[in-house]
Amino acid sequence: MDNNIWFRYNGGTWRPLGGDESSRTTSPPRILEWPQGRAIVFVRGMDGEIWYTQANSGSANFCPGGPPLGRHPPHALLSSDANDLNGDGQIAVYGTERFERVLRSFWTGADNHVYSVTRTANGTVTNISEVNGGGVCRSGISAARLGTQTTVVTPGQPGYEAQQRVMIACRGNDGTIWETTSSDGGRTFDGWRRPAGTPAPSHSAPSIIPTPTSWTLTLRWNATASSAWPDNSIIAKRIN
Structure with missing residues (x-):
């Protein structure tokens, strides 16, 4: 290590x-x-x-690293205020509040609460707010929506309702994975909870892999908290 x-x-x-x-x-x-x-x-x-x-071109001929990226006040999108950098905390979705396609980013703030920022296609920030439910995270945030992953569909098109279903997840204060879901494209969420079954302690933030109809939540098992799996095992759970 x-x-x-x-x-x-x-x-x-x-x-x-x-x-x-x-x-x-x-x-x-x-x-x-x-x-x-x-x-x-x-x-x-x-x-x-x-x-x-x-x-x-996949050659692994890495160029020198760039300079550090700046902070995003009042809470950091990607900085030392976030306890981890893992998963993907941004989704593209149809924003019903604006009647257009938007990008929503989710992150852990300096107070360990979860925040979101909404941007239009031209980069204009239209909203920065705390995610409802009072979640407290000790890692970065992963986010994913259902439906096709290659394009954003609009109301009335096939797959629109599926794309409005969004999941975000993190490692909570107790070291286990917590998640919450949305049915309105990530505007509001239905409450933080552990995935069904045995509590899942993790060394890092989870990742979420979406399909058109389900999410697969993947984590790195912490055997110090539970001996159900060997330490650092990659454990996945499908959630519909």
Whole structure:
């Protein structure tokens, strides 16, 4: 456990990100493919700021990391105020309050409460507010909606109701995973709860993998809190 970021490509050998061991982080890296064929890796550095690096055409030829990204007042979208960087906290959905497609981002604030920001397609911020329900998280937030993942549909189109169903999840004060769901595109939620079954203690924030009809909640098991699974096992649960 050296806090370095290690990777391998196409079954090759493991090596440190960037060719050296200076890419250290206190939370899991977030990897995005954007644009197609280029991987961008975001990490929270040991200084609490967010750093990134890129790989082109899957070659793992990483460019030097960029400068730290700034904070988003009054609460940090990606900074040391968030206890983890994991999962995907942003969704694209039809915003019924604006009658247009919007982006909703969810994050853990400096007070450990959960907040959301809504942006229009041109980047205009239309709302920043605390998510209802009083959730308190000790990790970053993961978010996902049901329905097709390739486009946002509008009212009256097939799959609209499914896309309005949104789940967000985090690691709570007790170290276990909590989740809450929405049926109005992430505007309001129905109350925080643990997934059904055995409480799920996790070392990190969960990730949520959506399909058209269900979510798969994935976490890294903490055996110190429960011996149901070996420590650091990747455990998944499907939720409809």
